[in-house]
Amino acid sequence: MKTLLLLPLLFISSILLSQTMGMEEIEHQDISIWETTSVKDYGNVYHFGDSEWEYSLVIVVLNPNNIIAYKVQGHFNDNATAWIHDYEHLNDVKIEGSKFYSKEFNGEFATYKGKTKGLKMFDENESFTSKEYEFGYLSYTLKQYLKGKFPTASYIELDKSTLQQFDKFDLQIMRNEIFARYGYIFKKGGKMESYFTTQEWYSAEHKNVNSFLTTLEKRNIKLIQEVESTK
Structure with missing residues (x-):
């Protein structure tokens, strides 16, 4: 019985400690710094996590000294019939080189296998279930993500x-x-x-x-x- 209980625990632990993007497990050596000549290139929407732990990070770069970022998560309503979006602003946001800084957490813009752009968010507050960082891939440009006529x-x-x-x-x-x-x-x-x-x-x-x-x-x-x- 102990052996049977141990196997699922080991499986869950391996998931929590590993990095995945969709169903693919990320190889650390395949992540490199995403460098650009314009900080505005980092202004996009990045997707982190999966299922009920997933969220998007929206980054708006007006100029190198004026950067806005906010998280978009969600929850079911009381009747579990509709998904409600929640929005949380990040404070003291700035980008220096390829580094991302905020009061809530820090990170670095990176690419995976030289083609998938994203943001590597460091575990400053031990919020990633013992993982050293979490990789969020570039899921949308701002123009694609923000809906409407204007x-x-x-x-x-x-x-x-x-x-x-x-x-x-x-x-x-x-x-x-x-x-x-x-x-x-x-x-x-x-x-x-x-x-x-x-x-x-x-x-x-x-x-x-x-x-x-x-x-x-x-x-x-x-x-x-x-x-x-x-x-």
Whole structure:
């Protein structure tokens, strides 16, 4: 009986201590530094973990001195009928060379077998179940990941001259898309609810998403509102 119990424990232990990407076990010697001449190349979405432990790390690089990063995880609602997304901001984010730093955890941008780009996150707080690091692969560009008609409002600093080219309705959609991407529940029967419920990517999940908004998104929302008021 002891032998039978020991085998599954050894199997579980080997999984926890190993690094995998999908079903493939990562060989440490095949990971190398991902070097680039532009820090903006690191601005992407990286996927970590599997199943209920999986999450995405979204990195927005406005310039070398202004970098935003947040984690996207999720949980089932009380009835286990729907998946609810959660968003957690990282603090004091910076990138120096190929190194990633934040108050929560640090890492280094890397490639696997010279072709799969990703981020090697170090186990600063012993949160990876005894693993030395966790490798997250580049799963999406920001343009692919951020849905809607105007996704750039969540990863580029907008300017008034560009916004003046849009009519008032498009500006309303642009502004409210920022909230919709976080699953904001719009007023029932309102114009925005009518619009977003027809969008395949939209999912109504949260009554309030203000704490999810990045500093960039707050800045862009304010600017869009200013231009809207002139239309």
